[in-house]
Structure formats: C-alpha cells, structure tokens
Amino acid sequence: MTATTRNTTLLIVAAAAIVVLSLPGCAALAGVTGELAALGIIDEDVQKAVEVGAAGAEVISSINETFTPEQQYYVGRGVAATILVQYEPYRDEQATAYLNALGQALALASAQPLLYRGYRFMILDSDEINAFATPGGHIFLSRGMIRLAESEDELAAILAHEISHVVLQHGMKSIKSSRITSSVVGALATTAEALTDNQLVELAASFSGSVDDVAQTLVTSGYSRATERDADAGAVEILLSVGYDPGGLIRILERMGHELEPGGLDFAKTHPDPDVRIRWIEDMLEDSNVVSGVNNSVTQARFDAALGSL
Amino acid sequence: MRRSLLVIALIFAALMVVALEADDSLFVQVRESELRSAPGFLSQIVEKLSLGDELSYVGERAGWYQVTLPATDQSGWIHEGSVRENKETTLQLAGEGTTRTVSSREIALAGRGFSENMEGEYESGNELDFSAVDDLEARRVGPEEIVAFVLEASLRQDILQPAEE
Structure with a gap:
C-alpha cells in the first residue's frame, strides 16, 4: 500500500466514521425541527431545508410521523374549547350515549382507531346543519344535523366523514406556515439544539395561533374540495367495513341539499354543494359490491328510541 | 496502520x-x-x-x-x-446562564390552555370553556357496550377482532 492510497483509504474510513458518529447529532436536529413543525412553527419545507442544509443528508419524516397523537390532542382540546364558546352542549344522556356507541364502532373500523385519548362525540344545541372534528378526536354534531338523519346508517355516514377528517389529519394540515417566526428560524440556523426562554414564549404564541388556524378552518372557511372528497372516500370505506350501506351518505346529502339555506353560516358555507359530493360518492361506489347483513329493524328501533325526541 | x-x-x-x-x-x-x-x-x-x-x-x-x-x-x-x-425527543433550553432540558411535551403544554396552570388564565382571558371539554372527555364507552352494539345489530365482528389466520 503506497502512502497516497493509505491516506485515501484512511480518509474514506474517517469520513464514514464521522457520518456514523454524527448520526445522533442529526437525530437531535431532526428532533428539534420536527418539534417546531409539529407545533406549527415551521412547515415541512422549512424543516427539510434546515435539516438538509445542516446535516448534508435528507432527514425528513412524513407529516404523520411529525405530529404525535399527544400534540394533536392538545391542539384539539384548544379547538374544542373554542367551538364550545360558540355553541352550547345539548345534554341528553340517551342520545349522547347512543351517538358515542355508534361513533366508537365506526372509529374501530377506521385506519386510526386509537388516539391519545380516544374519540368523543357531543351534540350541540343548535338548529344549524353543522358538524366539527378536532385533531384530538372531539367530534361535534348539531341537533339540526342529527335531525336530518332518518336511520342509523345515515347518521353513521356523517360520523364516518368526521372521523375521516381526524384520521387524515386534515385539521393539523390547515395550520399556516406563516406561524414561523424569524427569530426561531434564526436560532435554528445558528444553535439548533439551544432555545432561549424567549423563543419558548414565541413557540407558545405560535402554537396558540395554530389552534386558531384549525378552529377558523372548521367553523368559518372550510376545507378544500379535494380534502372533503378524501373525507367522503374515507367515510365510504369505514361504512363498508362496519357493514352499513354507504348509500346512507348519499341519502343524507340529498336531504341536506333541500334543507341548507343559501348564504347560511353552516355546511352551506364550509362544505361543497351536496350535489357535487353525491356525484363523486356515486363514482366511488360504482365498483363496490355492498353486501350488508345488518339487522335494520334493530338499528331503526335503537335509532328512534335514542333520537326520536331530538 | x-x-x-x-x-x-x-x-x-x-x-x-x-x-x-x-x-x-x-x-x-x-x-x-x-x-x-x-x-x-x-x-x-x-x-x-x-x-x-x-x-x-x-x-x-x-x-x-x-x-x-x-x-x-x-x-x-x-x-x-x-x-x-422513536422516543419523545428532548430539547436543550438555554436560559439565563443555565441550561435545562425540556421535553417536547413541556413545549406542547406551553401554548394557550395546554397546561393546568395556564388553562385557567386563558379560560377567562379568551372566554374559553375547558370544563365543557372535560365533560366531553369524561364520557367513556366500555368495551362490553361496543361489543353489544355491534352484535345486536349484526354489524361486522371483524372490526373488533381480526379473523384467525
């Protein structure tokens, strides 16, 4: 071995060793940027740029890995509290118990049956036609929405749509990338793993802004058409898994189309036209062969007993 | 060498x-x-x-x-x-001449209404109602209730238990 090749070999081994030895450092940085992304302080692109720039290698986790169920839960709690400022809970024990049993059965059939604290369902005392799902699994249905349903599979369809928003993390994805603050980005560029108390305060403020982003989307601006379509597709899958007729979703949307008032501040404002949704759901169902063994006299009896007086 | x-x-x-x-x-x-x-x-x-x-x-x-x-x-x-x-990551927090380790949970809790201490403050400041959220979260549906709900109406049992291989 000549001196030159020896040195070259050494250099390669040393370089390889440095890469391995620095992995914990990369992981720490990925952790920091991951947390910031999770808190809505930076978005995935910034997270990626910082990590690629600093580590020289791509260390990026998908959005599903970035948010822990615990973080989604705490954002969801804030969103739920915000919703409950605007709406009063409707406290009917029998109706709420029925809604929760149905909701839990549907959640078990979803791609994410277990959340940090599970799914919870509440009726809101409002004649509006409305429903909300927070990233933490708090799901709200207005009395007006529930009254539209005439059978268990129709009510299941609404709940399955809301559960799909939670499973697909639509709420978390509505957090704005503008929650990035310049000083946080600056801190990342220099000392990635050291944050000052001041920066922590900024993180908190940005987190609070993130809660507002989600609440604003749910209550006022609504999701995109593509997002609602994905939630409908998820709902159809859940309904088929549990054994309900997914046609229940079409039937309740038809009724919604008659009842929604133009210019209303409920689903009329935040969701695509029911006719549009019916068309894409019909496309989804074209190839599915629905074989339902559900005992409809049992489901109808318990549906009427629980919700008849609503 | x-x-x-x-x-x-x-x-x-x-x-x-x-x-x-x-x-x-x-x-x-x-x-x-x-x-x-x-x-x-x-x-x-x-x-x-x-x-x-x-x-x-x-x-x-x-x-x-x-x-x-x-x-x-x-x-x-x-x-x-x-x-x-992956286990929860921890961040080094450099304060006034001190360095302490904070968990991501602490940071998550530092936002509005995300710790018990702050929740009361923000509850009044923003007129938020966390007690109603607590009521909502207190409700539990027992496993036996879900099983009964599924079985009595002949919903699909494999949502509870995957079929044996």
Whole structure:
C-alpha cells in the first residue's frame, strides 16, 4: 500500500466514521425541527431545508410521523374549547350515549382507531346543519344535523366523514406556515439544539395561533374540495367495513341539499354543494359490491328510541 | 496502520449494531393502552400500558404488533396505532446562564390552555370553556357496550377482532 492510497483509504474510513458518529447529532436536529413543525412553527419545507442544509443528508419524516397523537390532542382540546364558546352542549344522556356507541364502532373500523385519548362525540344545541372534528378526536354534531338523519346508517355516514377528517389529519394540515417566526428560524440556523426562554414564549404564541388556524378552518372557511372528497372516500370505506350501506351518505346529502339555506353560516358555507359530493360518492361506489347483513329493524328501533325526541 | 484501521472498522461495526438494535424498540404514544393475549379488541388484557412505555418488536399481523415488555419479558399484542418507533425527543433550553432540558411535551403544554396552570388564565382571558371539554372527555364507552352494539345489530365482528389466520 503506497502512502497516497493509505491516506485515501484512511480518509474514506474517517469520513464514514464521522457520518456514523454524527448520526445522533442529526437525530437531535431532526428532533428539534420536527418539534417546531409539529407545533406549527415551521412547515415541512422549512424543516427539510434546515435539516438538509445542516446535516448534508435528507432527514425528513412524513407529516404523520411529525405530529404525535399527544400534540394533536392538545391542539384539539384548544379547538374544542373554542367551538364550545360558540355553541352550547345539548345534554341528553340517551342520545349522547347512543351517538358515542355508534361513533366508537365506526372509529374501530377506521385506519386510526386509537388516539391519545380516544374519540368523543357531543351534540350541540343548535338548529344549524353543522358538524366539527378536532385533531384530538372531539367530534361535534348539531341537533339540526342529527335531525336530518332518518336511520342509523345515515347518521353513521356523517360520523364516518368526521372521523375521516381526524384520521387524515386534515385539521393539523390547515395550520399556516406563516406561524414561523424569524427569530426561531434564526436560532435554528445558528444553535439548533439551544432555545432561549424567549423563543419558548414565541413557540407558545405560535402554537396558540395554530389552534386558531384549525378552529377558523372548521367553523368559518372550510376545507378544500379535494380534502372533503378524501373525507367522503374515507367515510365510504369505514361504512363498508362496519357493514352499513354507504348509500346512507348519499341519502343524507340529498336531504341536506333541500334543507341548507343559501348564504347560511353552516355546511352551506364550509362544505361543497351536496350535489357535487353525491356525484363523486356515486363514482366511488360504482365498483363496490355492498353486501350488508345488518339487522335494520334493530338499528331503526335503537335509532328512534335514542333520537326520536331530538 | 492496519491495526488502527481495524480499530476504526470495529468501532464502526459496533455503532451499526447499536443502531440496528435500537430499531426493535417501540414506544407507547397514547395516554393509556393495553397489551392483549392475541390481536383484537376482544382479546384478554394481559398488561396495562401508559404513554412512553418501551416494548420490543417481535412480529405483526392484521394491524397488530406482537411485542414483549423488556422489564418483565411479558409477551402480547398491541394495536399498531398505539405505538411509535422513536422516543419523545428532548430539547436543550438555554436560559439565563443555565441550561435545562425540556421535553417536547413541556413545549406542547406551553401554548394557550395546554397546561393546568395556564388553562385557567386563558379560560377567562379568551372566554374559553375547558370544563365543557372535560365533560366531553369524561364520557367513556366500555368495551362490553361496543361489543353489544355491534352484535345486536349484526354489524361486522371483524372490526373488533381480526379473523384467525
């Protein structure tokens, strides 16, 4: 071995060793940027740029890995509290118990049956036609929405749509990338793993802004058409898994189309036209062969007993 | 020279082994969970688990992981949604001449209404009603209730328990 090749070999081994030895450092940085992304302080692109720039290698986790169920839960709690400022809970024990049993059965059939604290369902005392799902699994249905349903599979369809928003993390994805603050980005560029108390305060403020982003989307601006379509597709899958007729979703949307008032501040404002949704759901169902063994006299009896007086 | 190369190579190999071993660990990512005797929500509970508990991966089937508890060697099954591969990361927080470690949880809790101390403050400041959220979260549907709900109307039982292989 000549001196030159020896040195070259050494250099390669040393370089390889440095890469391995620095992995914990990369992981720490990925952790920091991951947390910031999770808190809505930076978005995935910034997270990626910082990590690629600093580590020289791509260390990026998908959005599903970035948010822990615990973080989604705490954002969801804030969103739920915000919703409950605007709406009063409707406290009917029998109706709420029925809604929760149905909701839990549907959640078990979803791609994410277990959340940090599970799914919870509440009726809101409002004649509006409305429903909300927070990233933490708090799901709200207005009395007006529930009254539209005439059978268990129709009510299941609404709940399955809301559960799909939670499973697909639509709420978390509505957090704005503008929650990035310049000083946080600056801190990342220099000392990635050291944050000052001041920066922590900024993180908190940005987190609070993130809660507002989600609440604003749910209550006022609504999701995109593509997002609602994905939630409908998820709902159809859940309904088929549990054994309900997914046609229940079409039937309740038809009724919604008659009842929604133009210019209303409920689903009329935040969701695509029911006719549009019916068309894409019909496309989804074209190839599915629905074989339902559900005992409809049992489901109808318990549906009427629980919700008849609503 | 050859010897030093060998040493470096051995260190390298040792680090790789450590990295591979760490990949077998799973951590509970929900507040409470259960280790069960077989895949499925109807299977017998063999151990109660809580957030952060470490498990060793053995195998998987129908959305469930077979795992062991390193502490007791207890073996069982847990739903894949209850665990994640990486442990919660910690951040170094440099304060006034001091450095302390904060967990991501602390940071998550630092926002509005995300810790018990701050919740009261923000409740009044923003007229938020966390007590109603607590009421909502207090409601529990027992496993036997869900089973009865599914069985009495002939809904599909495999949502509770995957079919045997």
